[in-house]
Amino acid sequence: MKDYLVRGIAFQGLVRAVAVDLTNTVYEAQKRHDSMPTATAALGRLMVAAAAMGSTLKDKQKITLLIRSNGPLETIIAECNCQGEIRGYVKNPHLIIPPLTDTKLNVAAGVGQGMLYVTKDLGFGEPYRGSVELISGEIALDIAQYYVVSEQIPTLFAAGVLIGNEGRVKHAGGYLVQLLPGATDEIIDILEKKIEKALSVTALLSSGYTPEKILAYILGNSNFQLIGDKTQLRFQCTCNKQYLGQVLQTLGSSELKTLVDQETTEVCCQFCNETYSFSQDDIMEILKEILKNEETSNEKD
Ligand SMILES: [Zn+2]
Known part of the structure:
Protein backbone atom coordinates (compact mmCIF):
# COMPACT_ATOMS: atom_id res chain seq x y z
CA MET A 1 0.00 0.00 0.00
CA GLN A 236 11.89 11.76 -3.22
CA CYS A 237 15.04 13.83 -3.19
CA THR A 238 15.31 17.05 -5.18
CA CYS A 239 19.03 16.73 -5.88
CA ASN A 240 20.67 16.45 -9.31
CA LYS A 241 24.17 16.75 -10.73
CA GLN A 242 23.82 20.46 -11.41
CA TYR A 243 22.86 21.12 -7.79
CA LEU A 244 25.80 19.08 -6.45
CA GLY A 245 28.02 21.05 -8.88
CA GLN A 246 26.85 24.23 -7.16
CA VAL A 247 27.76 22.68 -3.81
CA LEU A 248 31.27 21.99 -5.17
CA GLN A 249 31.50 25.64 -6.21
CA THR A 250 31.03 26.72 -2.61
CA LEU A 251 34.25 24.87 -1.68
CA GLY A 252 36.31 27.64 -3.30
CA SER A 253 39.20 27.53 -5.74
CA SER A 254 42.00 26.22 -3.48
CA GLU A 255 39.95 23.19 -2.47
CA LEU A 256 38.82 22.56 -6.04
CA LYS A 257 42.44 22.68 -7.33
CA THR A 258 43.19 19.64 -5.18
CA LEU A 259 40.43 17.73 -7.01
CA VAL A 260 41.53 18.59 -10.54
CA ASP A 261 44.21 15.87 -10.52
CA GLN A 262 41.73 13.12 -9.73
CA GLU A 263 40.28 11.18 -12.64
CA THR A 264 36.82 11.40 -11.09
CA THR A 265 35.39 13.13 -8.05
CA GLU A 266 32.41 11.51 -6.40
CA VAL A 267 29.96 13.65 -4.50
CA CYS A 268 27.22 12.15 -2.39
CA CYS A 269 23.89 13.83 -1.60
CA GLN A 270 23.42 13.75 2.15
CA PHE A 271 19.63 13.44 1.87
CA CYS A 272 19.34 10.42 -0.42
CA ASN A 273 22.88 8.99 -0.52
CA GLU A 274 22.87 9.15 -4.32
CA THR A 275 26.42 9.50 -5.68
CA TYR A 276 27.26 11.79 -8.60
CA SER A 277 30.52 11.48 -10.55
CA PHE A 278 32.36 14.53 -11.80
CA SER A 279 35.05 14.05 -14.46
CA GLN A 280 38.28 16.10 -14.61
CA ASP A 281 36.62 18.23 -17.31
CA ASP A 282 33.58 18.82 -15.06
CA ILE A 283 35.84 19.94 -12.22
CA MET A 284 37.82 22.21 -14.58
CA GLU A 285 34.57 23.87 -15.67
CA ILE A 286 33.51 24.45 -12.07
CA LEU A 287 36.97 25.77 -11.20
CA LYS A 288 36.86 28.22 -14.14
CA GLU A 289 33.51 29.46 -12.88
CA ILE A 290 34.87 29.97 -9.35
CA LEU A 291 37.98 31.81 -10.59
CA LYS A 292 35.78 34.06 -12.72
CA ASN A 293 33.58 34.88 -9.71
CA GLU A 294 36.58 35.44 -7.45
CA GLU A 295 38.04 37.84 -10.03
CA THR A 296 34.81 39.85 -10.17
CA SER A 297 34.58 40.07 -6.42
CA ASN A 298 38.24 41.15 -6.22
CA GLU A 299 37.55 43.91 -8.75
CA LYS A 300 34.70 45.11 -6.57
CA ASP A 301 37.01 45.19 -3.55
ZN1 LIG B 1 19.57 13.63 -3.00
Whole structure:
Protein backbone atom coordinates (compact mmCIF):
# COMPACT_ATOMS: atom_id res chain seq x y z
CA MET A 1 0.00 0.00 0.00
CA LYS A 2 1.23 3.49 -0.83
CA ASP A 3 1.86 6.14 1.81
CA TYR A 4 -0.68 8.91 2.15
CA LEU A 5 -2.16 11.57 4.39
CA VAL A 6 -5.77 12.51 5.16
CA ARG A 7 -7.25 15.64 6.72
CA GLY A 8 -10.33 16.04 8.83
CA ILE A 9 -12.25 18.42 11.04
CA ALA A 10 -14.19 17.77 14.24
CA PHE A 11 -16.05 19.57 17.03
CA GLN A 12 -18.01 21.77 14.60
CA GLY A 13 -14.86 22.79 12.76
CA LEU A 14 -13.00 23.90 15.89
CA VAL A 15 -10.47 21.08 15.58
CA ARG A 16 -8.40 20.18 12.55
CA ALA A 17 -6.53 16.92 12.26
CA VAL A 18 -4.16 15.08 9.93
CA ALA A 19 -3.19 11.40 9.94
CA VAL A 20 -0.29 9.90 8.02
CA ASP A 21 0.90 6.43 7.04
CA LEU A 22 4.56 6.88 6.06
CA THR A 23 5.77 3.28 6.28
CA ASN A 24 7.29 2.97 2.78
CA THR A 25 8.90 6.41 2.86
CA VAL A 26 10.63 5.78 6.18
CA TYR A 27 11.71 2.31 5.03
CA GLU A 28 13.18 3.87 1.89
CA ALA A 29 15.09 6.37 4.07
CA GLN A 30 16.35 3.52 6.23
CA LYS A 31 17.61 1.61 3.18
CA ARG A 32 19.30 4.67 1.67
CA HIS A 33 21.06 5.66 4.89
CA ASP A 34 21.58 2.09 6.11
CA SER A 35 20.43 3.38 9.49
CA MET A 36 20.23 1.46 12.76
CA PRO A 37 16.86 1.15 14.59
CA THR A 38 17.07 4.16 16.94
CA ALA A 39 18.44 6.48 14.24
CA THR A 40 15.71 5.23 11.91
CA ALA A 41 13.00 5.82 14.52
CA ALA A 42 14.23 9.37 15.22
CA LEU A 43 14.51 10.22 11.54
CA GLY A 44 11.17 8.51 10.78
CA ARG A 45 9.32 10.43 13.49
CA LEU A 46 10.72 13.71 12.18
CA MET A 47 9.70 12.73 8.63
CA VAL A 48 6.16 11.97 9.86
CA ALA A 49 6.13 15.41 11.51
CA ALA A 50 7.29 17.07 8.28
CA ALA A 51 4.54 15.29 6.33
CA ALA A 52 1.82 16.24 8.84
CA MET A 53 3.04 19.82 9.23
CA GLY A 54 3.35 20.10 5.45
CA SER A 55 -0.29 19.18 4.90
CA THR A 56 -1.28 22.82 4.33
CA LEU A 57 1.47 23.61 1.81
CA LYS A 58 0.59 24.91 -1.65
CA ASP A 59 2.48 25.61 -4.91
CA LYS A 60 6.25 25.22 -4.59
CA GLN A 61 6.13 25.55 -0.79
CA LYS A 62 8.14 23.34 1.50
CA ILE A 63 8.79 22.78 5.18
CA THR A 64 12.11 21.77 6.73
CA LEU A 65 12.52 20.46 10.26
CA LEU A 66 16.01 20.45 11.73
CA ILE A 67 17.06 19.05 15.07
CA ARG A 68 20.47 20.10 16.31
CA SER A 69 21.35 18.55 19.64
CA ASN A 70 24.06 17.23 21.94
CA GLY A 71 22.82 13.63 21.60
CA PRO A 72 24.84 11.03 19.68
CA LEU A 73 22.67 11.38 16.55
CA GLU A 74 23.66 15.10 16.49
CA THR A 75 21.69 16.42 13.51
CA ILE A 76 18.43 15.21 11.98
CA ILE A 77 16.67 16.87 9.06
CA ALA A 78 13.32 16.10 7.42
CA GLU A 79 11.80 18.01 4.55
CA CYS A 80 8.43 17.82 2.79
CA ASN A 81 7.14 19.79 -0.18
CA CYS A 82 3.61 20.49 -1.43
CA GLN A 83 3.76 17.43 -3.72
CA GLY A 84 4.17 15.10 -0.77
CA GLU A 85 7.83 14.48 -1.61
CA ILE A 86 9.78 13.81 1.55
CA ARG A 87 13.47 13.38 2.23
CA GLY A 88 15.49 13.15 5.38
CA TYR A 89 18.94 12.79 6.85
CA VAL A 90 20.46 11.79 10.17
CA LYS A 91 24.11 12.64 10.80
CA ASN A 92 25.11 9.42 12.57
CA PRO A 93 22.87 6.68 11.14
CA HIS A 94 25.07 3.73 12.12
CA LEU A 95 25.25 4.34 15.86
CA ILE A 96 23.91 1.63 18.13
CA ILE A 97 21.94 3.17 20.99
CA PRO A 98 20.84 0.74 23.74
CA PRO A 99 17.03 0.33 23.81
CA LEU A 100 14.95 1.04 26.92
CA THR A 101 13.46 -2.46 26.88
CA ASP A 102 13.31 -5.39 24.44
CA THR A 103 10.45 -3.68 22.61
CA LYS A 104 11.09 0.00 23.25
CA LEU A 105 13.78 2.06 21.55
CA ASN A 106 15.36 4.98 23.40
CA VAL A 107 14.95 7.80 20.89
CA ALA A 108 15.39 10.48 23.56
CA ALA A 109 18.86 9.09 24.38
CA GLY A 110 19.81 9.33 20.71
CA VAL A 111 18.47 12.85 20.28
CA GLY A 112 19.52 14.39 23.62
CA GLN A 113 19.06 18.06 24.34
CA GLY A 114 19.05 20.81 21.79
CA MET A 115 16.86 22.79 19.44
CA LEU A 116 14.17 22.13 16.86
CA TYR A 117 14.21 24.59 13.96
CA VAL A 118 11.25 24.91 11.59
CA THR A 119 11.60 26.65 8.23
CA LYS A 120 8.61 27.20 5.98
CA ASP A 121 9.50 28.29 2.49
CA LEU A 122 6.25 29.76 1.21
CA GLY A 123 7.58 30.36 -2.29
CA PHE A 124 7.84 34.14 -1.88
CA GLY A 125 9.87 36.50 0.30
CA GLU A 126 12.00 35.37 3.19
CA PRO A 127 11.12 31.91 4.54
CA TYR A 128 9.27 31.81 7.86
CA ARG A 129 11.55 30.55 10.64
CA GLY A 130 10.67 29.38 14.13
CA SER A 131 12.46 27.38 16.78
CA VAL A 132 11.97 25.80 20.17
CA GLU A 133 14.14 24.10 22.73
CA LEU A 134 13.64 20.32 22.81
CA ILE A 135 11.67 19.27 25.89
CA SER A 136 11.70 15.49 25.55
CA GLY A 137 13.88 14.36 22.65
CA GLU A 138 11.17 11.84 21.75
CA ILE A 139 10.20 14.27 18.94
CA ALA A 140 6.38 14.05 19.17
CA LEU A 141 6.18 16.22 22.31
CA ASP A 142 8.79 18.54 20.90
CA ILE A 143 6.68 19.17 17.79
CA ALA A 144 3.60 19.91 19.92
CA GLN A 145 5.71 22.23 22.07
CA TYR A 146 6.91 24.05 18.96
CA TYR A 147 3.32 24.83 17.95
CA VAL A 148 2.35 25.99 21.42
CA VAL A 149 5.41 28.20 21.97
CA SER A 150 6.19 29.45 18.48
CA GLU A 151 2.79 29.60 16.76
CA GLN A 152 0.44 29.71 19.79
CA ILE A 153 -1.61 26.80 18.43
CA PRO A 154 -2.63 24.17 21.00
CA THR A 155 -1.48 20.94 19.36
CA LEU A 156 -1.41 17.23 20.09
CA PHE A 157 0.99 15.21 17.98
CA ALA A 158 1.81 11.51 17.94
CA ALA A 159 4.37 9.74 15.76
CA GLY A 160 5.75 6.24 15.80
CA VAL A 161 8.11 3.98 13.90
CA LEU A 162 7.95 0.25 14.52
CA ILE A 163 11.11 -1.70 13.74
CA GLY A 164 10.65 -5.44 13.21
CA ASN A 165 12.86 -8.20 14.60
CA GLU A 166 15.06 -8.19 11.53
CA GLY A 167 15.78 -4.47 12.11
CA ARG A 168 13.73 -3.02 9.29
CA VAL A 169 10.83 -0.57 9.36
CA LYS A 170 7.50 -2.35 9.69
CA HIS A 171 5.23 0.63 10.27
CA ALA A 172 5.59 4.39 10.49
CA GLY A 173 2.98 7.07 10.87
CA GLY A 174 1.33 9.61 13.11
CA TYR A 175 -1.37 12.17 13.64
CA LEU A 176 -1.57 15.88 14.38
CA VAL A 177 -4.59 17.42 16.12
CA GLN A 178 -4.87 21.20 16.42
CA LEU A 179 -7.37 23.48 18.09
CA LEU A 180 -8.58 26.44 16.09
CA PRO A 181 -9.55 29.79 17.58
CA GLY A 182 -12.79 29.40 19.55
CA ALA A 183 -12.06 25.87 20.80
CA THR A 184 -12.89 25.59 24.49
CA ASP A 185 -10.93 24.06 27.36
CA GLU A 186 -13.59 21.35 27.46
CA ILE A 187 -12.62 20.22 23.95
CA ILE A 188 -8.95 20.20 24.96
CA ASP A 189 -9.79 18.05 27.99
CA ILE A 190 -11.79 15.55 25.94
CA LEU A 191 -9.01 15.22 23.34
CA GLU A 192 -6.20 14.97 25.87
CA LYS A 193 -7.98 12.24 27.82
CA LYS A 194 -8.80 10.35 24.64
CA ILE A 195 -5.24 10.52 23.29
CA GLU A 196 -3.77 9.62 26.68
CA LYS A 197 -5.74 6.36 26.67
CA ALA A 198 -5.36 5.73 22.94
CA LEU A 199 -3.32 2.88 21.52
CA SER A 200 0.00 3.95 20.02
CA VAL A 201 0.15 4.85 16.35
CA THR A 202 2.25 1.81 15.53
CA ALA A 203 -0.19 -0.46 17.40
CA LEU A 204 -3.01 1.02 15.30
CA LEU A 205 -1.07 0.63 12.04
CA SER A 206 -0.13 -2.95 13.02
CA SER A 207 -3.83 -3.74 13.47
CA GLY A 208 -4.52 -2.55 9.95
CA TYR A 209 -5.77 0.96 10.72
CA THR A 210 -5.63 3.30 7.73
CA PRO A 211 -5.08 7.06 8.25
CA GLU A 212 -8.85 7.54 7.84
CA LYS A 213 -9.55 5.00 10.56
CA ILE A 214 -6.92 6.53 12.85
CA LEU A 215 -8.62 9.93 12.64
CA ALA A 216 -12.03 8.38 13.28
CA TYR A 217 -10.56 6.50 16.26
CA ILE A 218 -9.06 9.66 17.79
CA LEU A 219 -11.93 12.01 16.94
CA GLY A 220 -14.93 9.67 17.03
CA ASN A 221 -18.25 11.02 18.39
CA SER A 222 -17.25 14.63 17.73
CA ASN A 223 -18.93 15.36 14.38
CA PHE A 224 -15.71 14.19 12.77
CA GLN A 225 -15.54 14.36 9.00
CA LEU A 226 -12.85 13.96 6.39
CA ILE A 227 -12.11 16.96 4.19
CA GLY A 228 -10.36 17.21 0.82
CA ASP A 229 -8.58 14.48 -1.10
CA LYS A 230 -5.90 12.31 0.33
CA THR A 231 -2.31 13.33 -0.46
CA GLN A 232 0.09 10.65 -1.69
CA LEU A 233 3.46 10.72 0.05
CA ARG A 234 6.80 9.28 -1.05
CA PHE A 235 10.54 9.49 -0.53
CA GLN A 236 11.89 11.76 -3.22
CA CYS A 237 15.04 13.83 -3.19
CA THR A 238 15.31 17.05 -5.18
CA CYS A 239 19.03 16.73 -5.88
CA ASN A 240 20.67 16.45 -9.31
CA LYS A 241 24.17 16.75 -10.73
CA GLN A 242 23.82 20.46 -11.41
CA TYR A 243 22.86 21.12 -7.79
CA LEU A 244 25.80 19.08 -6.45
CA GLY A 245 28.02 21.05 -8.88
CA GLN A 246 26.85 24.23 -7.16
CA VAL A 247 27.76 22.68 -3.81
CA LEU A 248 31.27 21.99 -5.17
CA GLN A 249 31.50 25.64 -6.21
CA THR A 250 31.03 26.72 -2.61
CA LEU A 251 34.25 24.87 -1.68
CA GLY A 252 36.31 27.64 -3.30
CA SER A 253 39.20 27.53 -5.74
CA SER A 254 42.00 26.22 -3.48
CA GLU A 255 39.95 23.19 -2.47
CA LEU A 256 38.82 22.56 -6.04
CA LYS A 257 42.44 22.68 -7.33
CA THR A 258 43.19 19.64 -5.18
CA LEU A 259 40.43 17.73 -7.01
CA VAL A 260 41.53 18.59 -10.54
CA ASP A 261 44.21 15.87 -10.52
CA GLN A 262 41.73 13.12 -9.73
CA GLU A 263 40.28 11.18 -12.64
CA THR A 264 36.82 11.40 -11.09
CA THR A 265 35.39 13.13 -8.05
CA GLU A 266 32.41 11.51 -6.40
CA VAL A 267 29.96 13.65 -4.50
CA CYS A 268 27.22 12.15 -2.39
CA CYS A 269 23.89 13.83 -1.60
CA GLN A 270 23.42 13.75 2.15
CA PHE A 271 19.63 13.44 1.87
CA CYS A 272 19.34 10.42 -0.42
CA ASN A 273 22.88 8.99 -0.52
CA GLU A 274 22.87 9.15 -4.32
CA THR A 275 26.42 9.50 -5.68
CA TYR A 276 27.26 11.79 -8.60
CA SER A 277 30.52 11.48 -10.55
CA PHE A 278 32.36 14.53 -11.80
CA SER A 279 35.05 14.05 -14.46
CA GLN A 280 38.28 16.10 -14.61
CA ASP A 281 36.62 18.23 -17.31
CA ASP A 282 33.58 18.82 -15.06
CA ILE A 283 35.84 19.94 -12.22
CA MET A 284 37.82 22.21 -14.58
CA GLU A 285 34.57 23.87 -15.67
CA ILE A 286 33.51 24.45 -12.07
CA LEU A 287 36.97 25.77 -11.20
CA LYS A 288 36.86 28.22 -14.14
CA GLU A 289 33.51 29.46 -12.88
CA ILE A 290 34.87 29.97 -9.35
CA LEU A 291 37.98 31.81 -10.59
CA LYS A 292 35.78 34.06 -12.72
CA ASN A 293 33.58 34.88 -9.71
CA GLU A 294 36.58 35.44 -7.45
CA GLU A 295 38.04 37.84 -10.03
CA THR A 296 34.81 39.85 -10.17
CA SER A 297 34.58 40.07 -6.42
CA ASN A 298 38.24 41.15 -6.22
CA GLU A 299 37.55 43.91 -8.75
CA LYS A 300 34.70 45.11 -6.57
CA ASP A 301 37.01 45.19 -3.55
ZN1 LIG B 1 19.57 13.63 -3.00
